[in-house]
Each structure stands twice: as C-alpha cells, then as structure tokens.
Amino acid sequence: MTFTEKLQALRQLMLVQNVDAYIITAADPHISEYLPAHYKAIPFACGFTGSAGTLVITQDFAGLWTDSRYFTQAETQLNGSGYELVKLKVPHTPEYINWLLEILPKGAKVGFNYELITVALALEMQDSLAQREIGITDVDFINTIWLDRVGLPQGNAFLIDEEAAGFAISAKINQVRAALKISKADYHLISSLDDMAWQFNLRGNDVDYNPVTLSFALISPEEVKLFIDQQKLSQVDINTLTEQGVTLHPYGEVANALQNLPKAPRVFIDPKRTCFRLFKCLPVDSKIISGINPSTHLKGLKNNTEIKHIRKAMLHDGIALTRFFKWMEDHLGKEKITEWSAAEKLATFRAEQASFVGLSFNTIAGYNANGALPHYSVTAESDQEILGDGLFLVDSGGQYLYGTTDITRLMPIGNCSSTQADDYTLVLKGLIEGSKLIFPEGTKGYQIDSICRKPLWEHAINFGHGTGHGIGFFLNVHEGPQNISPANVDIAFKPGMVTSIEPGIYRPTQHGVRIENLVLCIPHGSSEFGDFLTFETLTLCFIDTAIINKTLLAPDQIKWLNQYNQQVFHQLQPHLSTEEAAWLKVKCRPI
Template sequence: MSSYSDRLKALREQLKADRLDGFVVPLTDEHMSEYVGEYAQRLAWLTGFQGSAGNAVVLPEEAAIFTDGRYTLQVREQVDGKDWQYVPVPQESISGWLSEHAPQGGRIGYDPWLHTRAWVKEAKKALAERGADLVPVPRNPIDAVWADHPAPSPAKLEVQSDMAAGRSSADKRAEIADWLAERKADAVVLSALDSIAWAFNIRGTDVVHTPVALSYAIVHADGTADLFVAPEKVTDAVAQHLGNAVRVQDRATFGDALTRFAGKRVAADPERAVAAIFDGLDAGGAKVLSVRDPVVLAKALKNPAEIAGHRAAQSRDGAAIVRFLRWVSETAPKGGLTELDCVARLLEFRQQTGVLRDTSFDTISAAGGHGASPHYRVDEASNAELKPGQLYLVDSGGQYEDGTTDITRVLPIGEPTAEMRDRFTRVLKGHIAIDTALWPEGVTGGQLDSFARRPLWEVGLDYAHGTGHGVGAYLSVHEGPQRISTPNYPGSGATEPLRAGMICSNEPGYYKAGEYGIRIENLVLIVEKPVEDRTVLGFETLTFAPIERDLIEPALLTPDELAWLNAYHARVLEMIGPQLDGEDKAWLERKCAPIG
C-alpha cells in the first residue's frame, strides 16, 4: 500500500468486515519476544514506528500509539500525528485509554497469541465499564490486509556445544524435572524463545539480533520433552544432539497438544506464555499452575563456562570498539561523516574479528539532537552528519558464540561546552556509584537504581529509562529476571533480588531534547566480595573501552571516583592494548593516561 494512512484505512475496513469496533496491536510475537521476526512486525508495518517497545489501538474514528519515555521523540518522527494520538506509558495504559475511548457497547478485537492472560483480564474489566467487550480473533486482521506479509524464517536450527554452554541439555532438563517434582507437576510449557534455546542448547537465526529459533517446548516430569518446531529446520546434527529423550513435533501442532493434559498439573509462565496457551490448557482440562518459567532464573545465573565466554567476547569486542572510536574521532572533524557511515564502519570492525555472528541490536548511532532519543534508530530518511559542536552517542553490541556484548560511548565532535562536560561527568559519577556498590543478599535492582541518579537529581535532572538490564550468554541482549530500574519503569525486574552470576548493564544517562544525549554503558557481572568477616555482593566490570576524557570535568569527581576512573583506564589498556598496534595502540594509550 502506498502509505501508512492507506494501511490504517485498510485495517479499519477489515475490522468493519470482521464486525469489530477496534483492534489492539502489540509489538511482540507468539513468544512475547522483545525483538521479533519480520513476519511479526505488525506494529511497524501499520504505523512506521521502528522502536523495540510499543502498542497501538485502532478504533473507527481514532487511533493511538503507546510508547514509554525512551521513544518520546522517536515516535513523533516516525508516526504521523494526523492519524495517531501519542500516548505515554506508564502514565497511561491501553486498558485505561480504552475505558475512555472505546465505543459504547463495542467489540474490541485482540489476537490471543499476542497478549498475556493478565492483560486480557485487565482489558476486559476496563471495557466492561463502557458496556464493551474484548473479543479474541481467529485470524489477525492485520495479516488479512498485509499483502506482502513475510513468512516465518525457514532457517535451520544450530547446536550450541556443551563446552560453550557449560552444561548438557540432559542435565538442564533433569533440573527442570526436579523443579516439577517439587511442585507435584506433570509438565511445564516453555514458550519464551531464549528459554527454549538455553534448555535445549540450540540456537537459530529466526529473529534478528537474538540467536533463537521459532519453537515451543513441553518438558515432562521424567526429563523427556516435546520440541515443537518446523520439521524442515531440524538437521541430522541437531536431531543427534537432541537425542531420543526429545521428541520433535511440528510447530503447527502445538495448539492441539495443549488440549491433551486432562487432569494433569501443567505449569506455564503468566508473563511469558500468551493467553492462547492458557486457553488451550484450560480447554483440555489441565490443572494449570501459573508460575515463572524455571529456566528464567537458571539462565540468568551464568555458569563458569558462560562467564569465561563473556569475558573473552567482551575483550574481543572492546578492541573493535577502540578501533572504531579512534576512527570516528579522527574522521568526523574532516566533515561529511554520517550516522549510517558510522554504523557500517563499526560493523566492519566487529566483522574483522572473524567470529561475529550478528549484532545484538540495531546500532544506535546518534549525532546531536538524535542522541536525545535513547533508542534512536537511524535510517536513510533521518541520517545526519556528525558536525562540530555536537556530541556523538553510539550504543551497540555484538553476538558472538561465546558471549553477547552491549556498550555505549559518547564522543565530542570538536570542543564540548561546559554544560556537556558537567552533564557527562554527572552521568559518569552515577556509573561509578553503580560499579562500586556493595550490598547484602536480597537487595534488588530497584534499591540500587537511585545510586546512579543521585548526581543528576542534585541539580534537578533525571533520565527516562532503566539503569540496567540483564544480558544473556549468546542469547538475548535484554534478559530477565533482574533489572536495575525504578519500580514504575515499564516491565518487571526491579523487585528481583540481585544474585551472584547475573550479568547486568550499567548505563545511566542524560538527554537534552533537540541538542544531545549522554549515556555511559558497561556490562557488569555480580560476584561475591569479602568485606571484613562476611561476604557481600558487588560488580565485576566486563566491558573495556576508554571513557572520553575530553568530556570529563575532573573537579566534579571525588578522589575515590578519580581513582576508579584511572584504575579502569589502566585495566582497559592492560586488556585491549595487546590486541592493537600502531596508531590504534598509541591512541588508546593517550585516552587511558591518568587524569589528575
């Protein structure tokens, strides 16, 4: 269709044909994934929004798109305000908006394979206040009007070696069986793609940036399992790897399989399993246990092999980042360098490692005012030149078979202003506060979050995103259950206790609309640390690349903070220096020289 307005009009016509007075469009797939395959990009197809989190509602006379603070600027650039209302979350919710805008007595459609059961319950209650009803649809109406709708990826499954995984799939399934026995349950449904990939030591290329395969799994109390995946995706090597204890079933039969547990106790995750899964289990007479997927925490607690792999990946990635930062710092002042040029060049540096499998998300390459949108995604239409007087923010990551990386750095193009140095140094102080934090067992990410914000709060400033997210081991760059964030930040995790073995990001920031953005991000591993006669928890830094010295105002740093910075840079030089030579190494030595 010729325009997004035409697509919206076509959807409204389809809703009318389906006897619906509205439809809810989430940005997810049947697995509640953050990043989804091309076939599931319904929100982007309908609205033009390219962010990684959002929802929309279409009614006969109005339409709204819901995004959080990370996308306040981006959604206005990408989505036409003549067709769509911009609704901020968590200040407002879809259910709350529907309770005020849905037609009296109307029928609002939803795809039960794209929403949780809790959301369905909440939305039904809100609509009932207007005498309206929430109606499950047998076919997503967007698919009916999306003429060139892509098919799901046909890519083959890949084996993740036991050496890289650190544990065999049989061992992991035995642990899940023990978990089931403790709950007197017969089976557990795994629907999150990264949970399945971890439990079966398989990977895939069905979803950009995340090495997973479109599949479902049911693990039984005896440690056997049914893996539901398109049969043509399973090679002989994968079949041999899975063994006789894993029965491969066609993914298309998963819905029917859910109805065959009459009288059985079956566990399913209310956050990660969609409403249709619970509907199928209920319809078949299963006794459903709504509990968290047992893989979630096990996957977050990295074993020694995964930790060693992460360290290797971070070191390798750091060398690529240093080469890139030097290139930008020397090329941008000459003029003509664009955001897309930087994306391409950074990819080249990572590819030169010879082992890059993918990027871990779309590189955020943001010059000037674009940096004020925390999740800005450059395209041909928005591509801007890096100009003198600007800050350049680059947030990027790589997927390597031994680890997943995520790092943000900021460079000044020319001379930064005093305000830029002040804000950057306050963000750095918050970053150091997180990195050096110590805490007893049981402390949550929500309790640590304010450490990072205090230097900004002291001058009346803040940032509208979390301070840290979990990271997988050659899996999702955004992994739960842990999160360092304020409790009201979208998504769960702020109340999850932080445990040894978890990997988090440490990424406070500051954003001035229309002018610049600042974020300093490293990945950190939670480890045990001795303090006097007891053991507490703290962080071990995993990411090594210089923090831009020309943006630091040393007078704002305490002696301890300055000592941290100089020690960090000494470690960067120790870790990355041997991988470089010539001008790259000389540049790094200058950037890592002690300050003060």
C-alpha cells in the same frame, strides 16, 4: 496502501464484525521483544518502528501508546498516518484499558489477536472490561489487509556444544524438572525463544540480532517435546537432541498437544511470556501454576564456562572499539563521516574479530540532537554528518559464539560546551557509583537504580529509561529476570548475573549522554551483618576523559576511573599494533 487507507480498511472490518475497538500489539506468539518481519504489524499499520508500543483503534480515534523513549520518534513517524501519539505516564503499562472503559458503551466488544498478547495482559483486560460488560474476541484484521506479508522465517538452527554452554541439554532439563517438582507441576510450557535457546543449547537466526529460532517446548517428568521445523536442524543435531531425551515435533503441533493433555493437568506457565491463544488451548480443568519460567532464573546465573567465554567476547569487542575510535579520530575532518557510515565502519571492525556472528542490536549512532533520542535509529533522511562541535553517542553490541556485548560511549567532537561537559561527568558519576557498589544479599534492582541516579537527582536531572538490564550468553541483548530500574521488580541480585549499567541525560534538540558498561555480580565477603555482593566490570573500552569536569568528581570516583582505564589498557595492549597501543595509552592516562 497508505497508512490512512489501511486504517480505513481496518475500521471497515471492525464494522462488519461488530468490533468497537481493535488492539494491535507489538508481539509474536513467543512474546518476543524483537520480532520476525512476519509479525511487525505496528510498522505495517502506522509506520512506527519502536520496539515498544500498542495501537488502539476505534471508529473515532486511532492512537499509539508508547513510553518516553519513543515520544520524539513516534511524533515524526506517525505524521500523516491517521494515528496520534498517546504518551504513557508509566512505561510498560496498559493505560489504554482505562481509556477504553471511559469511552466504550456497556456491552461493547474489544478485539485483538489472541496469539499476540500475553496471558497476563489478556486476563487483565478481560477482567477490567467486564466491569462494564465489555467483552473480548479473538480477531486478526491485520492478516486480512496485509496482502504482501512475508512468511515465517526459515533460517537454519544449530546446537552449541556442552564445552561452550557449560551444561549438557539433559542436565538443564533435570534442573527445570527439579523446579517443576517443587511447584508440583505435571507439565511446563515454554514459549519464549531465549528460554528455548538456553534450555536446548539451541541457537538460530529467525530474529534480527537475536540468535534464536521459532520453537516451543512441553516438559514433563516423563518426556520432553520440542516443537520446531526439523528442516532447520542438521541430522547430527537431531541425533544429539534425541540422545538427550528430547522428541521432536512439527512447530505447528503445539496447540494440539496442549488440547490433548490428560485430565486435570497441572501446567506451569509464565503468564507474561506465554500467548493467550495457547493458554486457551489448555483443557478447561487444567490447574494453572503461574510464575517466571524456571529457565529464566537459571539462564540469568551465568556458569563458570559462560563467564570465561564472556570475558573473551569482551576482549575482542574492546579491540574492535579501540580501532574504531582511533579510526574516527584519525579521519574526522579529512573525509566525510556520517552517523550511518560510522556505524557501518564499527561493524566492519567487529566483523574482523574471531567468532563474530553479527550485531546484537541495531547500532545507535547519534550526533548532538540525534543522541538525545535514547533509541535513535539512523535513516537516510536523518543521517547527519559528524562535523563541527558536539557529542557523538554510540550504543552498540556484538554477538559472538562465546558471548553477547552491549556498550555505550561518548566521543567529544571539537569544542564542547560546559553543559555538555557537566552532563557527561554527571552520567559518569552515576555509572561509577553503580559499578563500585557493595551491597547485601537480597538487594533488588530498584535499590541499585536510585544509587545510580543520585548524582543526577542532586542536580534535578533524571532520565526516562531503566538504568540496566540483564544480558544473555550469545543470546538476547535484553534478558531477565533481573534489571536495574525504578520498577519494583522483586528479583534479588545474585552472583553470576550479568547486567548493564547505563545512566543518561537527554536534552531534546541539543544532545544526549549515556555511558554503559556490563558488570558481573560477584561475592564480596561476609561479616557479622551477613553476606555482601559487588560488581566486576566486564566491558573493556576506555572512557574518554577529555571533557570531564573534574570538580564534579569525588576522589574515590577519580580513583575508580583511572583504575578502570588502566585495566582496559593492560588487557587490550598485547592485542594491538604498536601504533594502536600508543594511541590507547594516551586515552587511558590518569586524570
């Protein structure tokens, strides 16, 4: 079926079941950012492959609501699909709710799959639409027309030991139980896969790039139930879980377990990371306690063991990146190198490192205009040869048994324009200002965000994505609870949080600039004004100085850059060949 034929089939099902608007979300029952193939309904329906978007279909209109990261990509991928791009004014907001209120008549019905929408969003939609007596209903039209839909993933899962994780499973359960006691909850439902991974020292390969496995958990003061396909686990791991006080149950039995909770249970859920269908399974007399999963807060604070391992991952990642950029410089102009082949070559250098598991996300390798797409994904059609003059942007990361990496670097190719040099330098200024920041305890990400953007704002330049996100320990490349963005997220930075800093400048059809490091929040010291924090940069890869406009940098920024590049050289040099070390020494020369 073509996309237009699929749209026609969906509209026919809507007519049959009296559904006036049908919503398709980018989600799975665990409200994951990255989805198993079974749940990639939006690419199936319209061809759009971005990680954030919502389809809304009526008999007269079909649209994709997405944010500025994907405007150009969406316009290309939606061409001829029957869907139109609707540009979100504010990222991650359900602006289509107001649109539905405007165009639907009183008494209309809006359908969506309750399994693929958060409790928070479903309740917001239900309450908002009720203003015009518009109802909601649980329907899954996609499954009806997706005749060759793949099944749920069946990859193996495994436990990482206490030596790697820093804490035993039972210790983590006790930490969560302590939080539940404070909130006076009888039960805690965990749906989010990265929280499941942290809670049970559990890893898997059910989702590309994210070492997680499909599972749920129900924790009470008396017992811990883990809902998972036991065939994914070895007998040794099953025995370990049992010894740690965990009972195993089939993956599909979580709904039944919720329906059979005792009378009037007090249940703690994260309404932004729990699906509406499971919420509807809870007894009607349940007392719902809403909040961020306790494990999310605990997971975000890396323990000393995790930090030690993360440093090791950064070292190995830096070795791979050094070899890659040297290879690029040595071979450009001598053989054909494209965005695709460069990304593949980088993956081979990472694969040579000890304990490498896989990539942490699909490598963004964009030359010139393609680099202006923040979430560019090279295809056979878009693959561009890296030749001539310009900027080659590489945003990439690796999953290691001892950590997760995420880094962006720019490689100048040939002769670069003054505009490219200025953009590069301004983005670097933003990175440096965030990296060397000293700030009081209680500082939130939106406050740090403005400091990173200030060098760009001074030139009337801005960018449409957040400045930074939390990152997992051999886990998801994006994790909370903290971030650095304009959004008013009420989470203060604390020692142990690992976060990216990645400002950017994007000039459509010309070039894109982004430079990204990972930083660890650490104590800085105390004074009569309170306790202060700062960042330690963890990423180990040189920042190219070839096209820097030095006149745009302040002396303290130049000092930071020189010290950082020298640190990179001194830490990587012992692990490189003589030739590689000599090359890196030149790249790290002070300016």
